[in-house]
Amino acid sequence: MNINIILSGVGGQGILTIAAVLDTAALSENLNIKQSEVHGMSQRGGAVQSHVRISDSEIYSDLIPEGKADMILSVEPMELLRYIPYLKKDGWLVTDSKSFENILDYPKRDALYKQIKTYKNHIIINATSEAKKIGNSKAANMILLGAASTLLPLSKESLTEAIKKLFARKSEKIVKLNLEAFEKGIERAQNYTEFVYCD
Amino acid sequence: MKNLVLGNEALAQGAIDAGISGVYAYPGTPSTEITEYIQKSKTAKSLGIHSTWSVNEKTAMEAALGMSYTGKRAMVVMKHVGLNVASDVFMNMAVSGINGGLVVVVADDPSMHSSQNEQDSRFYGKFAQIPILEPSNQQEAYNMMHYAFDLSEELQLPILLRMVTRLSHSRSGVTFKERRMQNGMQLPVDTKRFALIPAFAREQYETLVNKKSLLVDSSEVSKFNKLELKDPSIGVICSGIAYNYVMENIGEDNDYSILKISQYPMPKDQIKALYDYCKMVLIIEEGYPFIEEILHDYFEENPKIIGKLSGDLPFTGELTPNIVGKALGLTRHIDEGIPSIVSGRPPQLCDGCGHTDMFNAINELIPEIGDKNVFGDIGCYALGALPPLNSINTLIDMGASITMAKGAADAGMEGAIAIIGDSTFTHSGMTGLLDAVYENTPITVIISDNSAVAMTGAQDSSALGRIKSICLGIGVDPEHLKMVVPLRKNHKEIVNILREELNYKGVSVIIAQRACVRLSSDKKEEIRQKIALIN
Numbered sequence: 228m229n230i231n232i233i234l235s236g237v238g239g240q241g242i243l244t245i246a247a248v249l250d251t252a253a254l255s256e257n258l259n260i261k262q263s264e265v266h267g268m269s270q271r272g273g274a275v276q277s278h279v280r281i282s283d284s285e286i287y288s289d290l291i292p293e294g295k296a297d298m299i300l301s302v303e304p305m306e307l308l309r310y311i312p313y314l315k316k317d318g319w320l321v322t323d324s325k326s327f328e329n330i331l332d333y334p335k336r337d338a339l340y341k342q343i344k345t346y347k348n349h350i351i352i353n354a355t356s357e358a359k360k361i362g363n364s365k366a367a368n369m370i371l372l373g374a375a376s377t378l379l380p381l382s383k384e385s386l387t388e389a390i391k392k393l394f395a396r397k398s399e400k401i402v403k404l405n406l407e408a409f410e411k412g413i414e415r416a417q418n419y420t421e422f423v424y425c426d
Numbered sequence: 427m428k429n430l431v432l433g434n435e436a437l438a439q440g441a442i443d444a445g446i447s448g449v450y451a452y453p454g455t456p457s458t459e460i461t462e463y464i465q466k467s468k469t470a471k472s473l474g475i476h477s478t479w480s481v482n483e484k485t486a487m488e489a490a491l492g493m494s495y496t497g498k499r500a501m502v503v504m505k506h507v508g509l510n511v512a513s514d515v516f517m518n519m520a521v522s523g524i525n526g527g528l529v530v531v532v533a534d535d536p537s538m539h540s541s542q543n544e545q546d547s548r549f550y551g552k553f554a555q556i557p558i559l560e561p562s563n564q565q566e567a568y569n570m571m572h573y574a575f576d577l578s579e580e581l582q583l584p585i586l587l588r589m590v591t592r593l594s595h596s597r598s599g600v601t602f603k604e605r606r607m608q609n610g611m612q613l614p615v616d617t618k619r620f621a622l623i624p625a626f627a628r629e630q631y632e633t634l635v636n637k638k639s640l641l642v643d644s645s646e647v648s649k650f651n652k653l654e655l656k657d658p659s660i661g662v663i664c665s666g667i668a669y670n671y672v673m674e675n676i677g678e679d680n681d682y683s684i685l686k687i688s689q690y691p692m693p694k695d696q697i698k699a700l701y702d703y704c705k706m707v708l709i710i711e712e713g714y715p716f717i718e719e720i721l722h723d724y725f726e727e728n729p730k731i732i733g734k735l736s737g738d739l740p741f742t743g744e745l746t747p748n749i750v751g752k753a754l755g756l757t758r759h760i761d762e763g764i765p766s767i768v769s770g771r772p773p774q775l776c777d778g779c780g781h782t783d784m785f786n787a788i789n790e791l792i793p794e795i796g797d798k799n800v801f802g803d804i805g806c807y808a809l810g811a812l813p814p815l816n817s818i819n820t821l822i823d824m825g826a827s828i829t830m831a832k833g834a835a836d837a838g839m840e841g842a843i844a845i846i847g848d849s850t851f852t853h854s855g856m857t858g859l860l861d862a863v864y865e866n867t868p869i870t871v872i873i874s875d876n877s878a879v880a881m882t883g884a885q886d887s888s889a890l891g892r893i894k895s896i897c898l899g900i901g902v903d904p905e906h907l908k909m910v911v912p913l914r915k916n917h918k919e920i921v922n923i924l925r926e927e928l929n930y931k932g933v934s935v936i937i938a939q940r941a942c943v944r945l946s947s948d949k950k951e952e953i954r955q956k957i958a959l960i961n
């Protein structure tokens with residue numbers, strides 16, 4: 228079993244929390260992991276990505292080769308598309324619809340969603356607004372992870388245990404919120420209806 | 427269960443378990459997490475392992491040598507360009523040798539993710555004539571620490587351990603070993619070798635040169651170097667992380683003849699064996715063509731040796747599995763590019779950052795002083811070189827803002843401005859300021875003081891609460907030492923002060939003090955209390 232996932236977003240959006248949950252879950256299933264991340268200058272509002280590789284055999288490269296990612300999981304729609312060269316044929320795209328526009332030449336959003344929809348396997352969810360409804364927009368990443376989890380060979384149990392473990396040092400309330408967000412994501416993916424953009 | 431750690435953290439835990447008594451470092455991407463891990467480690471704390479940040483890489487390395495002098499093990503950590511700063515002590519401690527084990531960890535940044543060049547530290551190791559270790563993965567990074575300290579104590583030499591960004595910042599499961607005791611205090615039997623007056627230095631240098639064959643022998647038998655001779659049509663020599671990219675492409679069950687190098691000086695016999703056995707030799711290494719050049723020296727520019735010099739691999743930028751696959755003739759062309767709709771997203775200063783307020787003030791005066799007068803420095807404020815600010819014109823090395831402004835002023839530039847952060851100022855700016863004060867050179871120095879080493883993750887700055895007194899101590903005229911708070915509401919006042927000081931024909935310093943917006947309110951409060959205590 229081999230899974231290659233690219234996580235993407237903008238520095239400060241918290242993709243490393245998603246990576247930590249995936250890592251912890253994979254480790255608890257006795258799988259091998261390599262997960263590269265970006266530290267330093269790009270973390271200041273720049274494009275950031277993390278390569279997550281999980282396998283039951285030895286993993287050599289810390290970086291996913293181009294054309295070998297099973298999934299790109301993004302917390303920002305334009306950042307999703309930046310890593311398309313890594314996507315396997317028929318690989319999955321999972322993203323939040325919420326844009327993060329800190330540059331002047333940010334593309335038109337409708338064109339962006341249209342572009343994402345040209346790839347057969349995609350899930351676009353308004354995760355940030357869903358998370359706000361649950362109680363905190365920061366839980367958007369767990370909604371996205373929940374949606375992505377329906378396409379990954381990691382067990383639901385090991386993922387939820389990982390969420391409990393990682394958020395435990397914050398508070399019981401935050402654990403509950405993130406578990407709820409995770410469930411919400413699963414539900415959204417299972418009953419996926421095509422994302423419709425309204426201005 | 428294995429421990430999930432970054433390459434940097436694996437090294438740090440390795441050092442703790444190898445019995446260090448101290449780590450000395452200045453933050454710098456991609457090396458920072460090594461020291462931070464030890465600072466946060468409860469074990470390290472309970473063992474009394476020193477881990478406070480140093481003012482710069484040179485002071486760090488000298489302190490590490492001092493600890494080694496007492497017989498204890500020390501590690502010193504920096505990014506590649508930091509080794510330039512520490513190169514004086516680095517070169518000389520190879521000559522003096524060490525007492526307690528001493529490992530110099532240097533993290534290179536090929537592709538310049540967070541750096542101004544992609545220099546390859548292996549050349550420094552060769553220059554100093556000491557062993558170099560280059561791990562290929564996280565477990566090896568951990569294991570190498572014990573080995574590095576043993577080798578250091580056995581050879582009585584410092585060891586250079588070279589990391590690269592992708593290994594520093596990638597996590598994997600690592601098995602830890604048992605921890606061993608720290609060394610006790612045991613001063614050198616003969617201190618003469620540490621006193622490098624010419625007579626002693628000549629003797630010591632002779633000793634160093636005579637160790638050369640010992641070093642090569644150690645590489646020949648090193649468990650981190652591995653030679654496998656299979657298919658003779660092409661042999662691959664790969665070092666450090668490049669080994670992973672090769673293995674990613676060819677898989678475990680392969681026919682390739684491979685020499686993996688993770689310890690230098692190069693294992694000459696193994697190289698000779700591979701060279702004689704194979705029709706072609708492809709060299710894959712992260713960084714400069716270090717191995718390749720040496721091979722051309724061994725075998726006289728032989729066309730059967732290919733790599734970066736022959737154009738089979740790109741000379742610049744980091745390796746990737748795809749680049750290596752292509753060199754091996756295995757990767758098919760990927761025709762899917764990044765969709766054209768995607769815009770670039772360069773890093774930028776955070777919302778509400780004090781540096782932005784200073785740049786806004788400078789930019790207002792640019793029509794008066796010209797748009798080529800602002801000399802920048804290393805830190806978050808380097809982003810002032812990018813749109814929308816476009817304020818700074820230069821960025822060369824730590825501290826160069828002040829000294830380059832001085833040189834330009836010496837040449838006749840009027841209204842030269844240097845902008846430098848608090849930690850960069852104490853790292854390498856203070857001495858240049860003294861140069862300017864000594865000649866009363868007409869420059870205006872803005873110290874944009876956010877009370878943290880912000881770019882690398884807001885580490886504590888040794889400059890905290892001391893900038894003003896340092897400037898006064900250096901001899902800046904108190905009349906021309908101004909304090910401002912960089913906030914939008916103070917814009918007019920800052921512009922006026924800046925204009926006034928630009929008109930003064932001597933050294934002015936403007937300290938713009940406001941804590942980094944990324945610091946928590948608790949941290950800001952702690953800083954306020956520390957500053958109050960110092961003053």
